[in-house]
Amino acid sequence: MDLETFRSDARAWLEANCPAEMRTPMGEDDICWGGRNFVFRSPAQKQWLHVMAEKGWTVPSWPKAYGGGGLSGDEQKILGQEMQRISARPPLQSFGIWMLGPALLHFGTEDQKRHYLPQIARGEIRWCQGYSEPGAGSDLAGLQTKGVDTGDHFEVTGQKIWTSYADQADWIFCLVRTEPDEKKHTGISFLLFDMESEGVSTKPIKLISGASPFCETFFEAVKVPKDQIVGERGQGWTIAKYLLTHEREMIGASDSALFAKSDLAQDAVTALGLDETGRLDDALLRAELGQFLVDELCFDAHLDMTGAYMRAGHELGARSAELKYLGTELNKRRQSLRVAAGGSDNLVWEGTANDTGQVAKDWLRSKANTIEGGTSEVMLSILSKAVLKMPG
Amino acid sequence: MELLSEDQQLVADSAAGFLRDSQPITAFRALRKAGDDANSAITANLAELGWMGVVLPEAIGGVGLGYRAAGLIAEELGRNLTVSPFVSSAIIAGTALASIGGGGAAFWAGQIASGQAIVALALEERAKHRPDCIATSIQATSEGLRLSGRKGFVVDGGLADCLLVVAKRDDAPCLLMVDPKAAGVTVTSQVMLDHRNAATVLLENVAVAETDLLTHGPEAKRVLAKTLAAGRAVVAAEQLGVAKAAADQTFEYLRTRKQFGVLIGQFQALQHRAADLHCELAQTSSLIAAALNALDEDSPEVETLSRAAKAKMAQVGRQANEEAVQMHGGIGMTDEMDLGLFMKRDRALTEYLGDAGHHTEWLLRQRGI
Numbered sequence: 001m002d003l004e005t006f007r008s009d010a011r012a013w014l015e016a017n018c019p020a021e022m023r024t025p026m027g028e029d030d031i032c033w034g035g036r037n038f039v040f041r042s043p044a045q046k047q048w049l050h051v052m053a054e055k056g057w058t059v060p061s062w063p064k065a066y067g068g069g070g071l072s073g074d075e076q077k078i079l080g081q082e083m084q085r086i087s088a089r090p091p092l093q094s095f096g097i098w099m100l101g102p103a104l105l106h107f108g109t110e111d112q113k114r115h116y117l118p119q120i121a122r123g124e125i126r127w128c129q130g131y132s133e134p135g136a137g138s139d140l141a142g143l144q145t146k147g148v149d150t151g152d153h154f155e156v157t158g159q160k161i162w163t164s165y166a167d168q169a170d171w172i173f174c175l176v177r178t179e180p181d182e183k184k185h186t187g188i189s190f191l192l193f194d195m196e197s198e199g200v201s202t203k204p205i206k207l208i209s210g211a212s213p214f215c216e217t218f219f220e221a222v223k224v225p226k227d228q229i230v231g232e233r234g235q236g237w238t239i240a241k242y243l244l245t246h247e248r249e250m251i252g253a254s255d256s257a258l259f260a261k262s263d264l265a266q267d268a269v270t271a272l273g274l275d276e277t278g279r280l281d282d283a284l285l286r287a288e289l290g291q292f293l294v295d296e297l298c299f300d301a302h303l304d305m306t307g308a309y310m311r312a313g314h315e316l317g318a319r320s321a322e323l324k325y326l327g328t329e330l331n332k333r334r335q336s337l338r339v340a341a342g343g344s345d346n347l348v349w350e351g352t353a354n355d356t357g358q359v360a361k362d363w364l365r366s367k368a369n370t371i372e373g374g375t376s377e378v379m380l381s382i383l384s385k386a387v388l389k390m391p392g
Numbered sequence: 393m394e395l396l397s398e399d400q401q402l403v404a405d406s407a408a409g410f411l412r413d414s415q416p417i418t419a420f421r422a423l424r425k426a427g428d429d430a431n432s433a434i435t436a437n438l439a440e441l442g443w444m445g446v447v448l449p450e451a452i453g454g455v456g457l458g459y460r461a462a463g464l465i466a467e468e469l470g471r472n473l474t475v476s477p478f479v480s481s482a483i484i485a486g487t488a489l490a491s492i493g494g495g496g497a498a499f500w501a502g503q504i505a506s507g508q509a510i511v512a513l514a515l516e517e518r519a520k521h522r523p524d525c526i527a528t529s530i531q532a533t534s535e536g537l538r539l540s541g542r543k544g545f546v547v548d549g550g551l552a553d554c555l556l557v558v559a560k561r562d563d564a565p566c567l568l569m570v571d572p573k574a575a576g577v578t579v580t581s582q583v584m585l586d587h588r589n590a591a592t593v594l595l596e597n598v599a600v601a602e603t604d605l606l607t608h609g610p611e612a613k614r615v616l617a618k619t620l621a622a623g624r625a626v627v628a629a630e631q632l633g634v635a636k637a638a639a640d641q642t643f644e645y646l647r648t649r650k651q652f653g654v655l656i657g658q659f660q661a662l663q664h665r666a667a668d669l670h671c672e673l674a675q676t677s678s679l680i681a682a683a684l685n686a687l688d689e690d691s692p693e694v695e696t697l698s699r700a701a702k703a704k705m706a707q708v709g710r711q712a713n714e715e716a717v718q719m720h721g722g723i724g725m726t727d728e729m730d731l732g733l734f735m736k737r738d739r740a741l742t743e744y745l746g747d748a749g750h751h752t753e754w755l756l757r758q759r760g761i
């Protein structure tokens with residue numbers, strides 16, 4: 001199909017199928033995560049997920065056989081533009097889409113792809129990521145959760161931490177040490193299991209923003225069937241790293257997707273006013289805003305170029321660390337400036353308006369951007385070794 | 393990481409190859425030693441390759457490859473520190489003349505493309521880029537039109553066969569051609585810190601014919617805006633080449649220099665700064681490419697993107713060159729290394745057509761703050 005036909009078909013289909021309520025700006029609470037326990041906020045949200053999943057457009061780039069849309073790079077871009085044109089909300093967001101899916105497409109068996117991927121595409125199963133442990137954060141490969149081979153299954157025992165949405169997820173993709181005699185990086189396996197399995201428990205942790213999006217996760221002799229391993233035994237680290245490159249692309253690129261991208265300049269003028277020369281009545285804030293605007297234009301251009309590069313069929317590999325580093329550092333600046341631009345108005349934490357405290361909460365939440373998915377320091381170390389070929 | 397068309401890739405490859413072979417930094421050093429800031433022979437070479445007409449339409453003798461291609465050439469000129477009138481004449485004057493079009497303008501554009509003439513833009517009147525602060529003016533006298541004023545930082549002004557002067561007539565901007573040898577014109581050549589030519593031009597009651605006046609009023613404004621946008625994007629591309637050369641040389645040094653019994657590239661304090669510089673160069677490269685593409689597509693984003701690119705490049709160019717000298721230690725301060733040459737060129741390019749402060753101020757005004 002030629003691209004112009006694709007565009008007009010997509011436009012007509014979206015016009016006909018995207019409910020009006022799904023064309024308005026969304027907050028964090030409006031995200032559709034899917035899963036067994038997900039409570040839809042409105043019939044429109046449910047309907048929107050349903051029709052998009054039917055079409056394969058919750059995961060437009062995945063092959064049709066696995067519940068995707070089978071779209072080419074150019075078609076994906078057009079679909080994105082057409083959704084943006086009517087401000088259509090993403091019908092589904094999930095760790096399954098961003099992280100596990102790409103890893104399964106690359107390393108999964110045919111049976112695994114046919115079983116797990118369509119469930120992700122339809123939003124039926126919500127996944128969480130069991131990587132970090134109390135003693136293994138940046139040094140992830142030092143993880144100690146063990147998986148003992150008992151013949152027909154692995155018996156998993158140990159503790160994970162910072163597991164986002166573990167208390168709401170249905171399944172977990174989990175790094176487990178199954179080969180205790182192997183070296184650090186070659187003793188790890190990549191296992192998938194149901195969070196309702198006997199022996200799994202979670203305990204939410206409260207963040208500085210007040211929310212509790214992540215948990216401590218405990219495993220006590222959890223039985224994991226052997227066909228729920230992705231790749232070979234001991235190959236987990238390779239898969240984990242591949243998955244992380246996708247996670248980093250997502251975090252780097254989502255500087256605007258996860259947060260309201262308000263007009264900082266306009267907010268500042270409204271709150272602080274202009275001086276007699278027509279400039280913002282705060283010289284230093286104005287200068288910082290100026291530098292931020294330049295850097296934002298720059299990063300947006302970089303995302304555009306990188307997107308085109310990936311749609312042309314290239315993988316970013318280690319350079320995903322570049323997006324992660326730049327995008328998250330920039331978002332932290334954006335959120336700091338947003339709080340500052342509102343002055344004391346943005347310090348109100350509890351009040352009557354229903355978005356009270358949101359700016360401050362977003363600001364606090366954004367501090368995690370340069371930690372989650374690998375810290376900025378870790379990103380710089382990766383780039384210096386993998387891209388700049390710095391010695392040891 | 394940016395995707396190039398086949399034509400653009402060809403230009404990039406041939407620019408890299410040609411300049412590396414015929415105009416390496418040793419050639420620049422030889423010019424400096426000989427006190428030659430013209431490098432006259434190169435104009436004909438660049439014209440032969442089609443580069444002097446790279447942004448000019450075929451109808452007036454150009455090859456019409458566009459600004460993205462021009463940026464790729466400029467980047468290599470930057471990397472090799474090649475002395476040439478490519479930016480001043482082929483891009484800046486060329487863009488102005490091509491967008492004016494018609495008789496006199498088309499004639500001079502053709503002369504630029506064929507390497508027969510160098511045309512320099514005489515714009516600035518202050519120490520900083522202030523294209524709106526023009527006092528040079530044309531007055532009607534009993535003997536006819538007379539032009540008076542003083543121009544500074546006329547890049548390649550001392551080498552030019554013709555000056556494209558920005559002046560006021562009846563309080564509206566205009567562009568006119570001035571012969572540097574005409575009565576009343578005094579061109580004082582200066583050698584700048586980057587060993588490039590920039591002149592001051594004194595205009596005292598210079599006789600002007602109506603035919604010398606190329607454009608006037610709102611049309612002149614439009615031409616100047618397009619010219620400056622093109623200049624900014626291509627200057628930024630040249631500056632990117634300079635910065636990448638400095639950075640590459642530095643990354644190589646980190647991989648080979650030993651102290652405390654180890655390679656200095658093993659020190660994480662240096663690794664992280666190097667990686668940060670890599671990221672900044674990568675994203676700036678995308679922004680410059682976006683500005684150049686916008687010029688080729690005649691998109692409304694040209695103004696914003698070219699200004700942002702120039703502002704961002706000023707910041708990253710400084711980072712690259714300061715880090716380069718610092719990470720080399722004492723040897724980085726010696727004239728024998730090329731780092732000082734990069735640093736000086738970078739400083740001049742930052743000032744050329746406006747620095748970060750100038751363009752950031754415009755963006756802020758644009759956003760109403």
Ligand SMILES: Cc1cc2nc3c(=O)[nH]c(=O)nc-3n(C[C@H](O)[C@H](O)[C@H](O)COP(=O)(O)OP(=O)(O)OC[C@H]3O[C@@H](n4cnc5c(N)ncnc54)[C@H](O)[C@@H]3O)c2cc1C
Pocket residue numbers: 128129130131132133136137138139161162163164165214368371372373374375376377378381
């Ligand atoms: C909001 C949020 C959500 C998260 N979600 C998940 C999730 O769903 N699943 C999951 O598995 N994990 C998750 N994480 C965990 C996250 O991946 C880790 O926090 C992160 O990898 C850092 O590990 P750490 O917290 O142990 O810090 P540490 O590794 O102890 O780091 C402490 C400091 O030391 C620095 N440092 C460490 N090593 C080096 C080094 N070699 N060189 C230089 N500096 C170094 C770090 O950069 C950091 O500044 C989440 C974290 C956050 C904040």
